[in-house]
Amino acid sequence: MSSHATPVPMTSTACGPLSGVAEVPGDKSISHRSLILGAMCIGETTISGLLEGDDVLDTAKAMQAFGAEVTNMGGGNWSVRGVGVGGFAEPDGVIDCGNSGTGVRLIMGSMATSPITATFTGDASLNGRPMARVTDPLALFGTQSVGRKGGRLPMTIVGAADPVPVRYTVPVPSAQVKSAVLLAGLNAPGKTVVIEAEATRDHTERMLAGFGAEISVEDTDEGRVITLTGQPELQAQHVDVPRDPSSAAFPVCAALIVPGSDVLVPGIGLNPTRAGLFTTLREMGANLTYENERTEGGEPVADLRAKFSPDLKGIEVPPARAASMIDEYPVLSVVAAFAQGQTMMRGVKELRVKESDRIDAMAKGLRANGIEVDEGPDWWAVTGRGHGNVPGGATCASQLDHRIAMSFMILGMAATSPVSVDDGSPITTSFPIFEPLMKRLGADVTRGDA
Ligand SMILES: O=C(O)C1=C[C@@H](OP(=O)(O)O)[C@@H](O)[C@H](O)C1
Numbered sequence: 001m002s003s004h005a006t007p008v009p010m011t012s013t014a015c016g017p018l019s020g021v022a023e024v025p026g027d028k029s030i031s032h033r034s035l036i037l038g039a040m041c042i043g044e045t046t047i048s049g050l051l052e053g054d055d056v057l058d059t060a061k062a063m064q065a066f067g068a069e070v071t072n073m074g075g076g077n078w079s080v081r082g083v084g085v086g087g088f089a090e091p092d093g094v095i096d097c098g099n100s101g102t103g104v105r106l107i108m109g110s111m112a113t114s115p116i117t118a119t120f121t122g123d124a125s126l127n128g129r130p131m132a133r134v135t136d137p138l139a140l141f142g143t144q145s146v147g148r149k150g151g152r153l154p155m156t157i158v159g160a161a162d163p164v165p166v167r168y169t170v171p172v173p174s175a176q177v178k179s180a181v182l183l184a185g186l187n188a189p190g191k192t193v194v195i196e197a198e199a200t201r202d203h204t205e206r207m208l209a210g211f212g213a214e215i216s217v218e219d220t221d222e223g224r225v226i227t228l229t230g231q232p233e234l235q236a237q238h239v240d241v242p243r244d245p246s247s248a249a250f251p252v253c254a255a256l257i258v259p260g261s262d263v264l265v266p267g268i269g270l271n272p273t274r275a276g277l278f279t280t281l282r283e284m285g286a287n288l289t290y291e292n293e294r295t296e297g298g299e300p301v302a303d304l305r306a307k308f309s310p311d312l313k314g315i316e317v318p319p320a321r322a323a324s325m326i327d328e329y330p331v332l333s334v335v336a337a338f339a340q341g342q343t344m345m346r347g348v349k350e351l352r353v354k355e356s357d358r359i360d361a362m363a364k365g366l367r368a369n370g371i372e373v374d375e376g377p378d379w380w381a382v383t384g385r386g387h388g389n390v391p392g393g394a395t396c397a398s399q400l401d402h403r404i405a406m407s408f409m410i411l412g413m414a415a416t417s418p419v420s421v422d423d424g425s426p427i428t429t430s431f432p433i434f435e436p437l438m439k440r441l442g443a444d445v446t447r448g449d450a
């Protein structure tokens with residue numbers, strides 16, 4: 001198991017208005033995919049705006065272990081000299097994906113149809129997460145896997161020497177599973193078909209097309225049917241990674257709940273498969289506007305302006321929207337605490353198998369800070385107390401989960417008493433500049449317990 005850094009307790013205390021420009025880092029999903037697809041091309045892929053968080057850096061190391069040449073050119077610019085589809089070498093050592101579900105699942109897919117063997121591990125959080133959801137469909141290609149009980153890491157994957165293409169209906173709404181199957185399909189002859197009943201983030205499909213693969217997507221009664229022709233020669237590209245809407249969520253939500261705030265978060269991708277939180281916040285009465293709406297690299301992009309929103313109200317979040325805001329429920333539950341009335345979130349059982357059981361982690365921490373939370377296997381509900389009435393005052397367990405740690409830091413910015421987390425170190429997996437960025441806006445975030 002990979003080691004975990006020394007715990008870093010952090011405390012957030014109510015602050016004056018947040019103001020200024022919050023330039024959040026590059027999109028984590030697109031950063032992982034840029035490195036992996038770059039490694040599967042012949043030639044040099046250049047990447048600008050890569051997220052230099054631990055999750056993505058672990059994927060960069062993994063691509064090197066499989067034979068690609070990955071170079072940090074400085075300033076968020078990276079170069080990947082790929083080995084081509086089917087060109088991965090067998091790694092000498094164990095592949096450590098740290099805290100990253102996306103990293104391990106996509107990399108397993110990308111090597112699963114090459115005649116090589118690799119062993120994967122991660123930190124205590126990742127080693128507790130389910131991998132059968134990926135190894136089951138990979139077995140259809142002819143891939144073998146041996147892991148711990150319950151399909152957990154550490155796990156060894158024996159790539160299929162003579163892969164066959166597959167047709168697979170993804171049983172859970174998961175872009176990681178969909179992507180693992182598509183990446184495995186790259187080195188299988190013929191057409192691999194993946195069907196998803198609910199649309200999940202579509203970066204893999206878009207990027208595969210951008211890298212020159214033959215891929216089509218059709219909306220049918222069964223759902224989205226994605227057809228990929230195997231064994232293409234992927235074309236090395238330049239990828240300009242847009243800023244991450246999942247990171248933008250934190251300064252946006254903080255501005256909505258801290259009185260007097262006015263924060264601009266520029267250049268955020270509003271791909272409909274990612275932007276569900278912003279729609280939800282607007283339905284709750286958030287003063288959140290899109291400025292300078294434009295298209296960049298084929299994706300809708302806008303500058304988000306978030307202002308203190310005195311009249312937030314609880315709503316029922318449509319379950320059909322869950323996939324488009326799956327990583328944003330923890331911070332949404334914090335905003336819901338400052339709204340009037342109940343916010344009901346249904347169709348969210350996937351939250352229980354993230355870096356932590358996110359419903360459990362948030363419910364425990366919110367309750368300790370004076371907020372009523374009800375929950376069931378697939379739903380939870382937060383009863384808001386309105387602005388000025390959220391007690392705070394507790395230390396919450398972040399459970400090796402960056403989104404939990406950051407969400408409680410946002411809670412402390414507007415609660416009556418300071419809010420602490422036992423360990424903020426996981427924040428570096430996705431948003432390494434969270435602390436200085438929030439401080440520059442005016443937040444009072446410090447290292448140590450209250
Ligand atoms: O494909 C991706 O980049 C991701 C997919 C989602 O996970 P699931 O596929 O498990 O829903 C999301 O939670 C994760 O942060 C990133």
Ligand SMILES: C=C(OP(=O)(O)O)C(=O)O
Pocket residue numbers: 028099100101102103327354355403430
């Ligand atoms: C769920 C997340 O990431 P991953 O699954 O890649 O660990 C996340 O970033 O919120």
